[in-house]
Amino acid sequence: MISSTANLSILLISDGRPGHFNLAEGIVAAVERVRPVDVRRLEVRRPVWMPGRVLSTLVNRSMAPERILASVFGVDRLSLGKPDLVISAGGNTLAANIAAARMTGAANIFYGSLRRHRAEDFSLVMTSYAAQADVPNRLMTLKPSKLDPDALGLSRSDSHETPRTLGLIIGGDSGTVRYGQADWAMLLDFVQAQHAIGTRWIVANAPRTPEAFSNQLAMLSELNDTPIANFIDVRTAGPGTLGALLAASDAVVCTADSSSMLSETVWMRRPVVAICPKLFRLPNNESIYRAWLAEMGWSRQMPICSLTPESLADALAEIVPLDVNPLDALATQLRERLPQL
Numbered sequence: 001m002i003s004s005t006a007n008l009s010i011l012l013i014s015d016g017r018p019g020h021f022n023l024a025e026g027i028v029a030a031v032e033r034v035r036p037v038d039v040r041r042l043e044v045r046r047p048v049w050m051p052g053r054v055l056s057t058l059v060n061r062s063m064a065p066e067r068i069l070a071s072v073f074g075v076d077r078l079s080l081g082k083p084d085l086v087i088s089a090g091g092n093t094l095a096a097n098i099a100a101a102r103m104t105g106a107a108n109i110f111y112g113s114l115r116r117h118r119a120e121d122f123s124l125v126m127t128s129y130a131a132q133a134d135v136p137n138r139l140m141t142l143k144p145s146k147l148d149p150d151a152l153g154l155s156r157s158d159s160h161e162t163p164r165t166l167g168l169i170i171g172g173d174s175g176t177v178r179y180g181q182a183d184w185a186m187l188l189d190f191v192q193a194q195h196a197i198g199t200r201w202i203v204a205n206a207p208r209t210p211e212a213f214s215n216q217l218a219m220l221s222e223l224n225d226t227p228i229a230n231f232i233d234v235r236t237a238g239p240g241t242l243g244a245l246l247a248a249s250d251a252v253v254c255t256a257d258s259s260s261m262l263s264e265t266v267w268m269r270r271p272v273v274a275i276c277p278k279l280f281r282l283p284n285n286e287s288i289y290r291a292w293l294a295e296m297g298w299s300r301q302m303p304i305c306s307l308t309p310e311s312l313a314d315a316l317a318e319i320v321p322l323d324v325n326p327l328d329a330l331a332t333q334l335r336e337r338l339p340q341l
Contacts, residue, residue, distance in 0.1 A: 007036045008341065011083035011100060013093045014043045018239065019260050020090030023111050026144025026330075027087050027126065033331035034341050040081045044073040044096045055095050056116040065099035072096075080104055085341075091115045098122070107340055111144070124337050128263075129285040130292065139337055142293075142326060143263035150325050152247045152268070163316070165200050165229070167249030169242065169265070170217075172208035174257040178279040183304050184213050187275070188220070190307040195227030197309050202245045204232040206258070246270055251316055256301060259286060266298045267326050271319040273312060274301040298322060 010028055014021045031037055046055065050072055058068065069075040073096050080100050088097040089111035098121045101108035107123040113132060119125050125138045133140035168191065173179060191201055203221070205214045214233065221231035230248075232241050242261075246252070246268045254261050256274035265272040274290070280303075282290065293299045297320040302311065335341055 007038045009082060009084045010037050010039045011080055011086045011106070012039055012041045013086065013088035013096050013100065014041060015090045015092040016043050016045060017090055020093070020112075022146065022260070023089035023144055024087050025146040027109060027111060029146040029148070030144065030327050030330035030334055031085070031341065033327055034335050040083065042075065042079060044075060044093060046092045046095070047072065052091065052115060059095045059098050059121070060116075060118060065102040068095055068099040069103065077103065085109065107338060124334075128289050130288055131285060139333060141330060141333065142267060143260065144330060145264050145267045147243060147264065147268060148325070148327055149268045152243055163199060163250035165202060165248060165250050166194065167245045167252040167270070168201055168203045169245065169252060169254040169261050170203065170209050170213070171206045171255045171257040171261060172210055174208065176281040177257040177277065179210070179277045180279070183277040184210070186304050186307065188216070190304075191227050194309050194312070200229040201227050202230045202232070202248055203228050204242060204245050205234050206261075207234055207239075209234075253312070256280065259289070262293070262299060266293060266322065269321045271316050271321055272299045273315045274299060275304045275307060276301060277304055
């Protein structure tokens with residue numbers, strides 16, 4: 001039994017991928033709204049000689065958890081600490097999460113697809129995909145983030161007013177999403193057209209943004225009559241700098257390649273329009289997730305080739321941003337689903 005007064009001891013297991021780590025950190029941040037926490041972070045890597053299908057079979061057949069942790073991940077018992085709760089995200093953390101919970105008797109939360117593992121091996125399985133949310137111990141949610149809109153002073157933004165300051169978050173090629181020179185040229189034309197009606201831009205790129213386009217943005221930001229009031233260049237600013245853009249923007253335009261960038265903008269209660277290149281296709285689960293975001297009224301999506309100040313205004317007018325702090329909402333859901341918290 002977890003004491004209701006002592007700090008909750010959390011073991012966060014990471015696969016080293018920033019996107020998965022940030023999802024897990026978002027869950028930790030929500031738990032911390034329920035009660036104080038102490039967090040131990042452990043990074044694991046599934047070795048190439050251990051296929052995921054074989055590993056899931058060993059876990060499902062209840063192979064001794066200490067053997068799984070030691071022989072597959074090189075983790076000993078002392079590395080786990082004495083957790084009350086194990087949290088992880090990403091398929092390569094599944095086996096380590098289950099083994100750590102079995103070895104310590106801790107409750108456990110996993111975010112993502114189960115990949116042949118059993119839902120009953122978790123206290124709670126979180127997902128953002130409706131097709132994966134059909135068993136009792138699953139919770140469908142907006143992709144979690146540790147960012148707190150209240151801490152940044154972000155109240156709900158009114159998307160029906162003409163934005164004076166627009167954020168532009170730019171990614172790049174990803175999976176079946178490909179940007180051509182024509183896409184980037186049309187995007188720059190739109191930036192200039194929006195500036196012509198009085199909008200100032202705060203622009204952020206990403207590590208996968210083409211070098212040539214990042215250079216164009218940097219040069220454009222240095223012109224006397226530049227449309228870019230602030231260019232947050234990841235090459236010099238580093239990752240984790242979107243908070244400043246989101247705090248200063250009335251609304252956001254985001255390239256549609258990144259689910260995490262889109263979700264984080266929704267999470268921060270900014271109206272957001274995702275823009276698609278000509279070569280654009282998403283996996284089915286992700287397409288359904290994007291449709292859910294639109295159905296909830298939190299975002300809209302449109303092709304880059306259709307972008308004009310008028311079409312953007314129409315899209316923003318349809319958006320109704322979140323009216324609650326999503327960290328508080330997730331904390332309430334976790335408290336309801338895990339009474340031991």
